[in-house]
Amino acid sequence: MMDDNRILIAGAGPVGYAAALNLAHYGIPFTLLEGDATILDDPRAGTIHPPTLEMFARLALTGTLNDHGYIVRNYHYRDRKTGLVANFNLGVLSNDTPYPYRLMLEQHKVSSIIDNALKNYKNHEILRKHRVTEVEQDNHIVVVKVETPNGPTIFRGRYLIGCDGGRSQVRKFMNVNFEGFTFPERFLVVTTPYDFEKVGYAFTNYVSDPEEWCALFKVPGLDEKGIWRVVFPTNPDLTKEEIFDDQNIEARLQGFHPKSNSFPVVHRNLYEVHQRVASCYRDDRILLAGDAAHINNPLGGMGMNFGFHDVFNLTEKLAAIWFKNGDEKLLDLYDRQRRTVAEEYLQRQTIENKKNLENKNPEARKKFHGELREIVADPDKARTYLRRAAMIEGIERAAAII
Numbered sequence: 530m531m532d533d534n535r536i537l538i539a540g541a542g543p544v545g546y547a548a549a550l551n552l553a554h555y556g557i558p559f560t561l562l563e564g565d566a567t568i569l570d571d572p573r574a575g576t577i578h579p580p581t582l583e584m585f586a587r588l589a590l591t592g593t594l595n596d597h598g599y600i601v602r603n604y605h606y607r608d609r610k611t612g613l614v615a616n617f618n619l620g621v622l623s624n625d626t627p628y629p630y631r632l633m634l635e636q637h638k639v640s641s642i643i644d645n646a647l648k649n650y651k652n653h654e655i656l657r658k659h660r661v662t663e664v665e666q667d668n669h670i671v672v673v674k675v676e677t678p679n680g681p682t683i684f685r686g687r688y689l690i691g692c693d694g695g696r697s698q699v700r701k702f703m704n705v706n707f708e709g710f711t712f713p714e715r716f717l718v719v720t721t722p723y724d725f726e727k728v729g730y731a732f733t734n735y736v737s738d739p740e741e742w743c744a745l746f747k748v749p750g751l752d753e754k755g756i757w758r759v760v761f762p763t764n765p766d767l768t769k770e771e772i773f774d775d776q777n778i779e780a781r782l783q784g785f786h787p788k789s790n791s792f793p794v795v796h797r798n799l800y801e802v803h804q805r806v807a808s809c810y811r812d813d814r815i816l817l818a819g820d821a822a823h824i825n826n827p828l829g830g831m832g833m834n835f836g837f838h839d840v841f842n843l844t845e846k847l848a849a850i851w852f853k854n855g856d857e858k859l860l861d862l863y864d865r866q867r868r869t870v871a872e873e874y875l876q877r878q879t880i881e882n883k884k885n886l887e888n889k890n891p892e893a894r895k896k897f898h899g900e901l902r903e904i905v906a907d908p909d910k911a912r913t914y915l916r917r918a919a920m921i922e923g924i925e926r927a928a929a930i931i
């Protein structure tokens with residue numbers, strides 16, 4: 530049992546784990562409280578952007594991440610009817626980052642890799658089947674009530690970081706709103722071993738269509754032999770059973786890429802899609818990060834990356850407070866920096882990505898596709914565009930906020 534001079538983290542998703550590894554690296558004792566018994570492997574984040582790889586390099590983790598993922602140096606913007614629109618080459622970012630590529634690696638593997646890395650550090654505990662139910666604080670301490678298999682118990686710490694996802698329980702005990710909206714349609718993710726590379730697709734593809742856009746990615750998969758995820762919007766009037774119906778799924782895949790035999794399907798998953806940002810990331814000793822602080826649609830592969838950027842920022846400030854008697858106003862700066870970019874950048878960009886893919890106006894679509902063709906034909910324009918899409922611009926904007 531650790532003493533109260535520690536930081537509590539609620540939620541061992543990828544963001545909670547990244548917060549934990551940073552604290553371990555700084556030498557700050559912590560307790561990571563996770564409700565679930567194991568790391569869930571449902572198909573969510575699979576894309577890691579250059580600034581995230583730069584940050585994990587500080588923790589000597591990027592090499593291991595690279596070893597398990599696919600290094601993807603180009604991606605396609607396509608149209609379902611006209612085919613390839615633009616082939617984005619991330620090499621134009623080679624003066625901006627040592628990692629001018631997207632790393633395709635599933636989020637549960639990132640969590641497992643961090644879990645393993647934490648074994649090299651002392652002064653922490655990771656407690657599974659420990660679900661945070663209530664939170665209280667005074668001027669000195671945060672007290673967290675936790676449900677465990679042996680009944681309720683209490684943990685105390687100097688600060689609490691709520692990394693407990695979009696439905697954050699921690700957030701409910703803070704004086705904040707979770708403002709924004711939920712899309713009427715849910716997103717269906719179908720996973721198939723069918724090899725789309727042999728029919729011309731890149732490892733990452735955004736495919737626009739006024740009726741049924743889709744996004745297509747290759748990730749290593751459980752056996753690391755490669756598996757493809759296809760993301761489709763769904764009709765809000767259909768039930769989950771109707772959406773998951775074999776014939777419906779086959780019809781969607783055949784509609785996207787007709788072929789003579791049927792598609793093998795290994796998984797089907799359905800996600801609600803929201804665009805929301807917490808009205809403040811700090812309530813005195815309680816802080817929010819990751820999906821607990823902001824949620825967005827997955828087009829562009831940004832949510833988890835953004836959460837990582839939150840905790841690298843936050844833990845640096847906590848370390849300054851912990852070891853150098855830094856002013857707690859640093860925690861307000863964390864809120865200003867990260868919340869501002871979540872609103873100005875993460876929300877704006879992901880909403881725009883979705884609008885562009887589903888745009889029903891033929892003239893506007895033609896114009897947008899023409900713009901993308903111009904961008905990829907001009908290295909300066911491509912660099913400006915990709916600095917934003919690869920999340921470099923957002924980091925620089927946050928750093929400029931004082």
Ligand SMILES: Cc1cc2nc3c(=O)[nH]c(=O)nc-3n(C[C@H](O)[C@H](O)[C@H](O)COP(=O)(O)OP(=O)(O)OC[C@H]3O[C@@H](n4cnc5c(N)ncnc54)[C@H](O)[C@@H]3O)c2cc1C
Binds near residue numbers: 834
């Ligand atoms: C289809 C899809 C594709 C995506 N693709 C990408 C992508 O390519 N790139 C990207 O950056 N992002 C992507 N995202 C977003 C990404 O999945 C999320 O941003 C990411 O999971 C956020 O991580 P997190 O740790 O903040 O929250 P979560 O992953 O939700 O983890 C929260 C953790 O907290 C635990 N928890 C919850 N409540 C409690 C409690 N009361 N007490 C204790 N523990 C609790 C949960 O069990 C969970 O382990 C995608 C999302 C979807 C749906």
